[in-house]
Amino acid sequence: MGSESNLIEFQAMSLVGEEISHMALDIGGSLIKMVCFLNSDSAGDQSPQSKDEKRDIPNGKLSGHFLRGNLHLLKFETSKISDCIEFLSSKKLQRCGKWCPESRTDDKITVKATGGGAFKFAELFKEKLGITLDKADEMDCLVSGSNFLLKVVQREAFTYMDGKKEYVQIDQKDLFPYLLVNIGSGVSMIKVDGEDKFQRVSGTSVGGGTFLGLGKLLTNCKSFDELLELSHQGNNRVIDMLVGDIYGGLDYSKIGLTSNAIASSFGKAITEHKELEDYKAEDISRSLLRMISNNIGQIAYLNALRFGLKRIIFGGFFIRGHAYTMDTISVAVNFWSKGEAKAMFLRHEGFLGALGAFTSCERDGLDDMMAHELVEHLPSGVNSPKDGVIQDSDPIENENIKV
Ligand SMILES: Nc1ncnc2c1ncn2[C@@H]1O[C@H](COP(=O)(O)OP(=O)(O)OP(=O)(O)O)[C@@H](O)[C@H]1O
Numbered sequence: 217m218g219s220e221s222n223l224i225e226f227q228a229m230s231l232v233g234e235e236i237s238h239m240a241l242d243i244g245g246s247l248i249k250m251v252c253f254l255n256s257d258s259a260g261d262q263s264p265q266s267k268d269e270k271r272d273i274p275n276g277k278l279s280g281h282f283l284r285g286n287l288h289l290l291k292f293e294t295s296k297i298s299d300c301i302e303f304l305s306s307k308k309l310q311r312c313g314k315w316c317p318e319s320r321t322d323d324k325i326t327v328k329a330t331g332g333g334a335f336k337f338a339e340l341f342k343e344k345l346g347i348t349l350d351k352a353d354e355m356d357c358l359v360s361g362s363n364f365l366l367k368v369v370q371r372e373a374f375t376y377m378d379g380k381k382e383y384v385q386i387d388q389k390d391l392f393p394y395l396l397v398n399i400g401s402g403v404s405m406i407k408v409d410g411e412d413k414f415q416r417v418s419g420t421s422v423g424g425g426t427f428l429g430l431g432k433l434l435t436n437c438k439s440f441d442e443l444l445e446l447s448h449q450g451n452n453r454v455i456d457m458l459v460g461d462i463y464g465g466l467d468y469s470k471i472g473l474t475s476n477a478i479a480s481s482f483g484k485a486i487t488e489h490k491e492l493e494d495y496k497a498e499d500i501s502r503s504l505l506r507m508i509s510n511n512i513g514q515i516a517y518l519n520a521l522r523f524g525l526k527r528i529i530f531g532g533f534f535i536r537g538h539a540y541t542m543d544t545i546s547v548a549v550n551f552w553s554k555g556e557a558k559a560m561f562l563r564h565e566g567f568l569g570a571l572g573a574f575t576s577c578e579r580d581g582l583d584d585m586m587a588h589e590l591v592e593h594l595p596s597g598v599n600s601p602k603d604g605v606i607q608d609s610d611p612i613e614n615e616n617i618k619v
């Protein structure tokens with residue numbers, strides 16, 4: 217691709233009947249994330265702007281070849297990996313051509329994969345699909361996925377406070393350093409200093425897996441969506457012990473705690489002679505969500521403080537664009553940093569690793585494609601759900617990216 221420029225467009229469209237020309241996987245402890253590139257040509261796109269057509273980019277500065285197709289973002293539960301295998305076996309994976317030159321020589325399909333599952337399930341992919349997983353480091357992929365989104369996707373980063381979402385246009389020259397906090401099953405905190413310059417500075421095992429695991433044990437919820445939905449109707453004050461509960465309704469202003477600040481998460485459960493059944497599942501879910509979000513927000517702030525970082529970017533599927541989660545994290549960061557540090561969230565929060573793996577395909581020239589001029593058209597619809605693909609109420613996660 218060399219010096220040629222590419223126009224990358226973001227749109228929504230369906231996966232139906234299309235051939236996957238390139239893909240990458242992030243196989244985590246809870247979820248498998250998949251990024252598929254569907255070349256417009258393989259879908260029989262006869263439009264005048266189909267693949268490799270030369271034309272001027274609207275700003276008039278650049279011209280070159282355009283690769284057109286769609287980036288589809290999908291996820292599956294890792295515990296139901298057979299759904300993912302089944303989905304892939306129902307799709308045609310291109311064995312040769314521009315996107316997989318290595319395949320031409322030995323007819324081997326190689327797919328970039330990151331996350332622990334790239335190791336754990338390597339044999340399974342080989343045996344069931346004949347796919348060789350080309351392992352990419354998880355932290356490398358999280359960072360490059362995050363940098364990719366922050367650099368090329370418009371309206372990607374936003375703040376969320378008191379129910380107000382505000383998109384943040386980050387100046388490219390002022391992007392680094394930042395703290396990336398990826399909340400998956402567990403939590404990784406990474407100080408990002410540059411494109412390929414980063415260090416994992418901390419982590420905590422109290423993350424999304426803890427929320428879902430404890431939530432399932434403490435309530436009758438069967439899924440993350442159900443647990444999250446329940447938390448909407450809950451009241452954490454029923455279970456959490458507040459400063460006011462200890463101080464007879466008063467604030468402890470000398471140390472900056474109002475009467476309604478949580479003094480002890482789940483603390484009320486020790487003072488009352490109640491059984492688990494006496495608590496409402498929605499209150500438990502609310503307290504749990506609050507406890508975990510608050511704890512992560514606080515640890516993130518402490519790490520930002522350690523390195524003098526003002527910007528903390530939260531990713532991972534635990535967030536799921538959920539108002540209460542984002543609000544709790546933002547309040548924690550704001551409270552502890554006395555307004556000095558800012559929590560930011562990403563629209564494509566759960567796909568950092570998968571996008572990073574996708575953009576790491578240097579041999580395929582995808583890195584070049586991603587690095588160039590990008591124009592985004594806001595998504596106008598959602599893809600049709602497939603068997604085995606988790607269906608979300610959140611439209612962002614059904615979004616496809618047209619390039
Ligand atoms: N549909 C869902 N099913 C299961 N968990 C979900 C779902 N949606 C959001 N989550 C939450 O997201 C978490 C997983 O996030 P993510 O996919 O980013 O991490 P992961 O890659 O599976 O984990 P890790 O990186 O620690 O291996 C779950 O633990 C859960 O809290």
Ligand SMILES: CC(C)(CO)[C@@H](O)C(=O)NCCC(=O)O
Nearest residue numbers: 332401402403404418419420421
């Ligand atoms: C082990 C990983 C990196 C797997 O994604 C993640 O779950 C994690 O960062 N857990 C936290 C482990 C810790 O730092 O205590």
